[in-house]
Amino acid sequence: MSSFKSPISLATSGDGGGDRVGLSHRASGEVHVIVGPMFAGKTTALLRRVKAESNSGRSVAMIKSSKDTRYAINSVVTHDGTKFPCWALPNLMSFRQKFGADAYDKLDVIGIDEAQFFDDLYDFCCKAADLDGKTIVIAGLDGDYLRRSFGSVLDIIPIADSITKLTARCELCGKRAFFTLRKTGETKTELIGGSDVYMPVCRQHYVNGQVVVVAVQNVLKPCSKIQSDSHMEEVAVV
Numbered sequence: 001m002s003s004f005k006s007p008i009s010l011a012t013s014g015d016g017g018g019d020r021v022g023l024s025h026r027a028s029g030e031v032h033v034i035v036g037p038m039f040a041g042k043t044t045a046l047l048r049r050v051k052a053e054s055n056s057g058r059s060v061a062m063i064k065s066s067k068d069t070r071y072a073i074n075s076v077v078t079h080d081g082t083k084f085p086c087w088a089l090p091n092l093m094s095f096r097q098k099f100g101a102d103a104y105d106k107l108d109v110i111g112i113d114e115a116q117f118f119d120d121l122y123d124f125c126c127k128a129a130d131l132d133g134k135t136i137v138i139a140g141l142d143g144d145y146l147r148r149s150f151g152s153v154l155d156i157i158p159i160a161d162s163i164t165k166l167t168a169r170c171e172l173c174g175k176r177a178f179f180t181l182r183k184t185g186e187t188k189t190e191l192i193g194g195s196d197v198y199m200p201v202c203r204q205h206y207v208n209g210q211v212v213v214v215a216v217q218n219v220l221k222p223c224s225k226i227q228s229d230s231h232m233e234e235v236a237v238v
């Protein structure tokens with residue numbers, strides 16, 4: 001007649017667990033979320049934040065999805081060539097083990113890029129921020145090319161300290177762009193691509209998407225013109 005099993009077992013006595021969590025002496029964790037369409041500078045913002053933390057003496061690590069391997073596997077890269085070493089992983093729960101338990105314990109800040117690809121985002125953030133006292137900074141797409149919720153990025157809003165929605169610039173009119181338009185008629189579920197496949201658009205041009213896709217195909221042909229200044233991020237849209 002004991003069992004009141006909490007799903008989260010804190011440092012109780014019993015099975016020799018000892019100090020598994022040690023909540024008392026840890027700093028409180030934080031969760032910060034950066035969302036927006038493709039080419040909005042999410043990765044740049046994430047890197048800036050993580051670097052600032054590093055510069056102020058905190059121990060940092062960066063994680064990205066191993067799904068997108070078009071660019072450097074072990075670094076996060078922005079369009080302006082800024083690089084940061086990272087762990088490319090299929091899921092987040094494997095991070096602690098891969099990184100090493102001792103090293104993980106000393107870690108203050110964890111950056112996560114392409115967060116829409118991680119199915120275990122919510123569980124990881126809960127554990128890392130609530131129990132382990134980490135500051136988590138997440139960058140990801142809030143919506144896919146059909147403006148549907150993407151992965152579990154929106155699921156972490158309720159556990160976030162702050163949410164920042166960045167905008168890009170509409171490639172057709174220059175206004176602020178909130179959405180990602182797929183330029184091609186491709187409808188398969190997962191399509192990884194950069195500015196050859198996707199572009200940021202304002203609401204009006206998103207709504208007129210079909211017309212736009214045709215127009216762009218005519219102007220663009222295989223993609224040379226519109227590649228100038230919008231390579232902020234290369235991530236996939238489902």
Ligand SMILES: [Zn+2]
Pocket residue numbers: 170171172173174175201202203204205
């Ligand atoms: Zn527009």
